[in-house]
Amino acid sequence: MIRILHDTPEGYPFIAERMTLPCVRHYSPVMSRKYLTWLAGAWKVMRASKKGDIIVSVYDFQGVLCYWIGLLTMRRRKILGINLLLKEKSSLRNRVARFLYRRALKSRWFQTTVSTADYGNRMVRYLRLDRRLPLLRDVFYDSYLTEAEAMPHSDGGYVFSGGRNGRDWNFLLKVAAGLPHIKFRLAMPAIVLAGMKERQTPISPNVECRCDLSMHEFNALIAGSSLVALPLDTESPAGLIVVFQAAAHNKPIIITDTVSTHDYVSDGKGFPIKNDTDTWQHTIQHIFSHPQEAAHSARQLAAFITTHCSEARYVARIEEIIRDL
DSSP states (O other), rough: EEEEEEETSSSSSHHHHHOOSEEEEEHHHHHHOOHHHHHHHHHHHHHHTTOOOOOSSSSHHHHHHHHHHHHHHHHOOOOSSSSSSOOOOOOHHHHHHHHHHHHHHSTTEEEEOOHHHHHHHHHHHTOOOOSSSOOOOBBHHHHHHHHHTSOOOOSSSEEEEOOHHHHHTTHHHHHOOOOOTTTEEEEEEEHHHHHHHHTTOOOOEEEEEEEEEOHHHHHHHHHOEEEEEEBBBOOHHHHHHHHHHHHTTTOOOOOOTTTTTTTHHHHTEEEESSSHHHHHHHHHHHHHHHHHHHHHHHHHHHHHHHHHHHHHHHHHHHHHHHHHH
């Protein structure tokens, strides 16, 4: 039996719906703290499982917790964590996470996927592993296209950037300050904007910041933009949801070139570059000056994402990896 463990009530329902192997879904109890939710969910699925079951954890770290619970309670189960999200930081929290992941991945009972081969190779070196981490590209939800088709599209003449984790907002503000003739509309958490104001971070007049938008409002800003920009401050997976939303809306994208983004936006599918202010400013001006090239890039991205990252391909790949387990 395949037991699919969800860390949230709404997460990834299509996996069970599309899976051809026999499976059952398990939901983590909602607790006052996230780590309690993860622990309770891991304990719940481990207790419900039987010898020979395979546990697929939608949140990779919860899969690691399943491994450790199994180790400590003598419940040996094959466990698959979906798409490793580990940062290379020296903080105590990250050092602990690195130890937990490394010990689990040195075992034959635990496996995790990675969203790009480059990131997988980097994690193998970082964790000092003697094994390959299977590739599972992030999923492009069918709903992205449905939502995009229902949205009025226009070329509003502005650059859009939005999201939560891994965004280098200070860098983008510097880029925008050097392009006063181009409008920038940013969607960020309120706490981020509050921090900017507290630090008196300069925000040029051509920049409009909005906070804690609904998904409809977020999509409307993408639909009305001329370009989606994603400056990142991490090599770990970040920004891919917005990449997919840009693809659904057929918008060109400029993004920080990292081991986690390169595979999705290279080879003419986007404009991946390192975080250099002059280069970003030049590239943005180039995109605005060459709309046909920008449109072709957007079509290339959409074709790649809808083919290689679809829900059907995602679940088929999970089943391939399960069979290898």
